[in-house]
Amino acid sequence: MADVLMVVSGADTLTLKDGTAHPTGFWAEELVELHRGLTAAGHTVRFATPGARRPTVDQGSLDTTTEAGAEIAAYLDALAGELDAPLALADIEPGAYDAYALPGGHGPMADLASDPDLGRLLIDAAERGTTVAVLCHGPAGLLSAVRGDGSFAFAGRRLAVFTDEEELTGGLGENSPYLVASRLTELGAMPQPGAAWSSTVVVDGALISGQNPQSSVATAQRLVDALA
Numbered sequence: 639m640a641d642v643l644m645v646v647s648g649a650d651t652l653t654l655k656d657g658t659a660h661p662t663g664f665w666a667e668e669l670v671e672l673h674r675g676l677t678a679a680g681h682t683v684r685f686a687t688p689g690a691r692r693p694t695v696d697q698g699s700l701d702t703t704t705e706a707g708a709e710i711a712a713y714l715d716a717l718a719g720e721l722d723a724p725l726a727l728a729d730i731e732p733g734a735y736d737a738y739a740l741p742g743g744h745g746p747m748a749d750l751a752s753d754p755d756l757g758r759l760l761i762d763a764a765e766r767g768t769t770v771a772v773l774c775h776g777p778a779g780l781l782s783a784v785r786g787d788g789s790f791a792f793a794g795r796r797l798a799v800f801t802d803e804e805e806l807t808g809g810l811g812e813n814s815p816y817l818v819a820s821r822l823t824e825l826g827a828m829p830q831p832g833a834a835w836s837s838t839v840v841v842d843g844a845l846i847s848g849q850n851p852q853s854s855v856a857t858a859q860r861l862v863d864a865l866a
Contacts, residue, residue, distance in 0.1 A: 639679075639680045639681050639682065640681045640682070640736035640737055640865045641681070641682045641684070641734075641735050641736050641737075642676055642681050642682065642683045642684070642735060642736065642737045642738070642739055642865075643683075643684055643685075643686055643725075643730065643734075643735040643737070643738050643739070644669070644672065644673065644683050644684065644685050644686070644738075644739045644740075644741070645686050645687070645727065645738055645739070645740050645750065645756060645759075645779060646664050646669065646685055646686070646687050646693040646721075646724065646740075646741065646745075647662075647663065647664055647687065647688075647693060647743060647745025647746045647748065647749055647750055648687035648688045648689060648691030648692070648693055648694075648724075648745075648749055649662060649663065649694075649745040649746075649748035649749040650662065650663050650694040650745070651748065652744045652745070652747055652748045652810075652815065653748070653815060654810065654813045654814070654815055655812070655813045655814065655815050656813055658813075660744070660810065661696070661697065662694075662696050662743060662744040662745045662748065663693060663694035663695050663696040663697075663743050663745045664693050664694070664695060664696060664699075664741055664742070664743040664745055665696055665699045665741060665742050665743035665774060665775075665851060666695050666696070666699040666700050666710050666711070666714060667699060667710055667851050667854050668699075668741035668742050668743070668773045668774055668776070668851055668854045669695075669714075669741040670710050670713045670714060670854075671854035671855050671857075671858045672739050672741055672771070672773065672854070672857070672858045672861070673713075673717065674713065674858070675855070675858030675859060675861065675862050676739070676858065676861065676862060676865075679862045679865070679866075681862075681865060683739075684720075684724075684725055684735075685720055685721060685724040685725065686724050686725040686726065686727050686730060687724045687725075687726070687727065688726075688727050688728075688749050688750070688753050688755065688756070689726055689727075689728075690723075690724055690725060690726035690729075691724070692721060692722055692723075692724065693721055693724065693745075694745070695714060695743075696743045696744070696745070699743065699851075726755075727753060727755035727756055727759070728755045730755070730759060732758065732759055732762035732763075732766075733762065733766065733768075735768075736768070736769065736865065737768065737769035737770070737771065737861065737864075737865060738759065738760070738763060738768070738769070738770045738771070739770075739771045739772075739773075739861060740770075740771070740772045740773065740776035740777070740779045741773050741774070741776050742772075742773050742774030742775035742776040742777075742778075742800065742851075743774070743775060744775055744809075744810065745775075746775050746776055746777075746778040746779050747775060747778045747815065747816070747818065750776075750778060750779035750782060751778040751779060751781040751782060751818075751821075752781070752782055753779075753782050754782065756779055756782045756783075757782035757783050757784065760779070760780060760782060760783035760791060760792075761783050761785060761791045763844075764783065764791035764792060765791070767843065767844045768844060769844045769846065769861070769864050769865065770844060770845050770846070771846040771847070771848075771857060771860075771861040771864075772797070772799075772845075772846075772847045772848075773847070773848040773853065773854060773857050774799075774800045774848065774849065774850050774851055774853070774854075775799075775800050775818055777797060777798075777799040777800075777818060777822060777847060778818045778821075780792050780797075780822065780827070781818075781821055781822065781825065784825070790825040790826050790827070792822075792825075792826075792827050792845065793825060793826030793827060794826060794827075794828065795827055795828065795842045795843070795845050796827075796828045796829075796830050796840050796842040796845075797822070797827055797828070797829060797830065797840050797842060797845060797847040798829070798830060798831070798832065798838050798839060798840040798847040798848055798849040798853065799818055799819045799822060799829050799847065799849065800818060800819065800849060800850055801819050801829070801831045801834065801849065801850075802817045802819050802820055803831070803834050804834050804835065804849075804850060805817055805818070805819075807834070808834075808835070819831070831849070832849055835850060835852055836849070836850075836852060836853075837849075837852045837853045837855075837856050838850070838853055839853055839856045839857050839860050841860055841864075844864070846860050846861050846864060
């Protein structure tokens with residue numbers, strides 16, 4: 639069985655284009671479905687954040703008035719002990735885990751996108767061929783993987799990511815500080831967008847990526863398949 643490090647944003651706000659602070663964090667469904675899929679398959683999951691900061695759930699991702707939302711909230715409650723004490727990314731040694739998983743929410747745009755410790759781990763993962771799974775806004779974390787010479791560790795790689803269309807029509811809109819898919823394209827990655835709000839997963843070697851919350855279960859399954 640594999641040891642998987644789930645890298646979660648520690649941010650609870652994102653500064654928007656107009657300078658206002660937007661409450662954010664991780665997207666509940668994405669973290670839950672990745673964790674559920676991995677642990678159901680027998681894999682071990684540990685959480686890590688920048689500075690070992692306790693991650694905050696984006697309240698916009700929790701709707702406890704629905705049966706599905708209440709179940710996700712209950713699952714998070716059961717994980718409270720682990721989420722209360724994440725590992726610090728700075729303490730993780732390259733090669734210590736068999737795979738990395740990065741759920742979304744807008745939080746990764748605020749901290750993971752520029753975190754040097756995450757960048758160190760992801761550059762090593764790209765060079766080793768270690769499995770990396772990213773979901774929705776989780777691919778913002780890949781932006782940290784720029785080498786000292788300016789090259790991007792995931793240049794030329796195909797991936798799914800929350801699309802510019804989805805951000806502009808159902809996300810933060812024109813007030814988003816940047817568009818993750820466009821930033822990745824500028825660095826040389828190759829987003830492969832599916833229809834807006836469709837379950838879309840792209841696998842390019844050891845890089846597994848899902849486009850949006852609707853892709854959560856399918857992304858988890860492809861990660862489990864890769865670790866089988």
